[in-house]
Amino acid sequence: MNEMYKREDALFERISALIDSARKRVKTAVDTTMVYTYFGVGHYIVEDEQQGKERAVYGKAILKNLSDRLTGKYGEGWSVETLNKCRKFYRIYSRYNISEIVHSVDEMTSIGYGVQNSVIDLRKSEKEYVFRLSWSHYLVLMRIENPEARSFYEIESIQQQWSVRQLSRQVGSSLYERLALSRDKDEVMRLAEEGQTIEKPSDIIKNPLTLEFLGLRPDVAYSENKLENAIINKMQQFLLELGKGFLFEARQKRFTFDEQHFYVDLVFYNRLLQCYVLVDLKTDKLSHQDLGQMQMYVNYYDRYVKMDFEKPTIGILLCESKNDTLVELTLPKDANIYASAYQLYLPDKTLLQAKVKEWIAEFEDKKEV
Numbered sequence: 001m002n003e004m005y006k007r008e009d010a011l012f013e014r015i016s017a018l019i020d021s022a023r024k025r026v027k028t029a030v031d032t033t034m035v036y037t038y039f040g041v042g043h044y045i046v047e048d049e050q051q052g053k054e055r056a057v058y059g060k061a062i063l064k065n066l067s068d069r070l071t072g073k074y075g076e077g078w079s080v081e082t083l084n085k086c087r088k089f090y091r092i093y094s095r096y097n098i099s100e101i102v103h104s105v106d107e108m109t110s111i112g113y114g115v116q117n118s119v120i121d122l123r124k125s126e127k128e129y130v131f132r133l134s135w136s137h138y139l140v141l142m143r144i145e146n147p148e149a150r151s152f153y154e155i156e157s158i159q160q161q162w163s164v165r166q167l168s169r170q171v172g173s174s175l176y177e178r179l180a181l182s183r184d185k186d187e188v189m190r191l192a193e194e195g196q197t198i199e200k201p202s203d204i205i206k207n208p209l210t211l212e213f214l215g216l217r218p219d220v221a222y223s224e225n226k227l228e229n230a231i232i233n234k235m236q237q238f239l240l241e242l243g244k245g246f247l248f249e250a251r252q253k254r255f256t257f258d259e260q261h262f263y264v265d266l267v268f269y270n271r272l273l274q275c276y277v278l279v280d281l282k283t284d285k286l287s288h289q290d291l292g293q294m295q296m297y298v299n300y301y302d303r304y305v306k307m308d309f310e311k312p313t314i315g316i317l318l319c320e321s322k323n324d325t326l327v328e329l330t331l332p333k334d335a336n337i338y339a340s341a342y343q344l345y346l347p348d349k350t351l352l353q354a355k356v357k358e359w360i361a362e363f364e365d366k367k368e369v
Helices: 002-024 030-049 055-074 080-096 105-111 135-141 147-160 164-172 175-181 185-194 224-233 235-242 288-304 324-330 349-368
Strands: 246-257 260-270 275-282 314-319 337-343
Touching: 002 030, 002 055, 030 080, 030 135, 055 080, 135 147, 135 164, 147 164, 147 175, 147 185, 164 235, 175 185, 175 349, 224 235, 224 246, 224 260, 224 275, 235 246, 246 288, 260 288, 275 288, 288 314, 288 324, 288 337, 324 337
Parallel strands: 275 314, 314 337
Antiparallel strands: 246 260, 260 275
16 A cells, blocks of 8 residues: 555656646646646556556546645646546557657757656657647547547648637538548548648538538428528538638629529639639439539639639539439539538438448558558
């Protein structure tokens, strides 16, 4: 028992020093400093835990006592639940080679981690890794079991500057799985390594597009006009769902030739692809007439609207259900037109995860051949 108390005292002192140093820098880098602090706390706990023989006893006794002592010294925020999250955080992210320790106070101050006696030195990693999100972001990310999906959401959160709420929504809508299933199998792994890359028109397509934020009930009939109005009223959320680089230009955009007026439901511009993106909404079954009409819209924009430096216009028919065979038979192979299904409820994550897992397994098998 004396040995256990000595270990507990040493663990308490090390973590106290870590928190004290972090609090000194809290005014300049609250989120980043605390993320590194939580990682360091997890490191100490795992390191100490591995010295013990009875882990169940460790979890019930030492963590509870540690929580009580830290709470007594620092106030709320150091519950057993928080300490367990720190431990999980370390176990997940130590795989990125960020667990090396340096002991120079001057060096620690210069790199800004604010950790006394011990600090994670990212510069010594083979592939430099830096925590760039808030602790609240990482709490969401830690709930994602698939490492590839977690990596994707982390990259996108950094690049797109997602709030915690936006990250939670994208995870809940299975964005990773929907993007993966909209791509060739060879491109699935790239999502985890680079996030969503926008290099060609098909990169902006998701199947399905999830519009649960519109508040429309899937079991109630609604018109295309009502769907359009709902999208306009929730344009910020709709742009988030569309993805990277989209700018909204107009609704019911009119153009005229041969004394006839035509209207495109929604007109966007994608600054990454440098092209117009025309969206027509269809609440009825998709027909070949719908596809032909969109082809006419795209042709008009390519010939009379786009500038010489801009890329060809993209047409998207956003429909409740799509028929891939009909699209293939109606349009030429090089058509820049896509039919994308939408749904008014969050997708079944389990089914999507199973499909992506199957695709990744096929991808890995192909690499081994």
